[in-house]
Amino acid sequence: MEAIGDDHIGTSAVTPLRADAFEMSNADKLVSIQKDVAHIMETLGLDMTDDSLKGTPKRVAKMFVNEIFSGLHPDNKPNVSVFDNNYKYGEMLVEKNITVYSTCEHHLLPIVGRAHVAYISNGTVVGLSKMNRIVDYYAKRPQVQERLTMQIVQELQRAMGTEDVACVIDAKHLCVNSRGIRDIESSTVTSEFGGKFKEEATRREFLDYIKLDTDF
Incomplete structure (x- = not known):
């Protein structure tokens, strides 16, 4: 088993974020993540010129920033009246x-x-x-x-x-x-x-x- 691997125990109730987590704008994060996802897919040997794959890095970047990881940004915290x-x-x-x-x-x-x-x-x-x-x-x-x-x-x-x-x-x-x-x-x-x-x-x-x- 890896050092963390399948260990699902968190170290605290605070999400581990760097102090500079929000210095980069969401637009810049989209660009950076898109490049990283494309690099991963290329490393796996996928043909990124294929019509079905070439839009995937952008879709994944948007999903990460705007959807499934949007709870990282405090601006998205709901106002609890x-x-x-x-x-x-x-x-x-x-x-x-x-x-x-x-x-x-x-x-x-x-x-x-x-x-x-x-x-x-x-x-x-x-x-x-x-x-x-x-x-x-x-x-x-x-x-x-x-x-x-x-x-x-x-x-x-x-x-x-x-x-x-x-x-x-x-x-x-x-x-x-x-x-x-x-x-x-x-x-x-x-x-x-x-x-x-x-x-x-x-x-x-x-x-x-x-x-x-x-x-x-």
């Missing part, structure tokens, strides 16, 4: 089955699954779609699933001013499913429980809502 809990709703709120499309940072292959997010209001609430947007923002970067789970929880805790936030992600990693061991059935489950969700009864209520029987 919170509102007073006028209904005085004091129970758990669960947003389940949020689609996760991310990319494994070890092999740059897809991670596909579902996120289940919950919080208990301490006086404020957040729009439901904002929870989906937070998941999507942090998923759109090279990731490990553990870090993604932690980032979702920490962002909601900051936005709402409460520790009572939880997230469970169940996802398939194509670096496991399509290469290496090539186990197409396995999936990975990660969790992060904050505040009241560390208590067994509250945690179990959340897991019952999402119908996940895994023992955490």
Whole structure:
């Protein structure tokens, strides 16, 4: 096994970015990545004059910068507005089955699954779609699933001013499913429980809502 290889444990909840990560404009990144992708394809022996291949480097560059890695840029971070809990709703709120499309940072292959997010209001609430947007923002970067789970929880805790936030992600990693061991059935489950969700009864209520029987 390589030094990192198939080790999916992240070193922290912070995405490892260089200090100068955003000094280059997106336009310049597109040009640079396009050249690099073309070089990789040429190295593999592909005929880059073929009609089906010659546009691939540009398409990949645009996909990297504007789509699947757009969550790296802080300008794309969703504005999470919170509102007073006028209904005085004091129970758990669960947003389940949020689609996760991310990319494994070890092999740059897809991670596909579902996120289940919950919080208990301490006086404020957040729009439901904002929870989906937070998941999507942090998923759109090279990731490990553990870090993604932690980032979702920490962002909601900051936005709402409460520790009572939880997230469970169940996802398939194509670096496991399509290469290496090539186990197409396995999936990975990660969790992060904050505040009241560390208590067994509250945690179990959340897991019952999402119908996940895994023992955490």
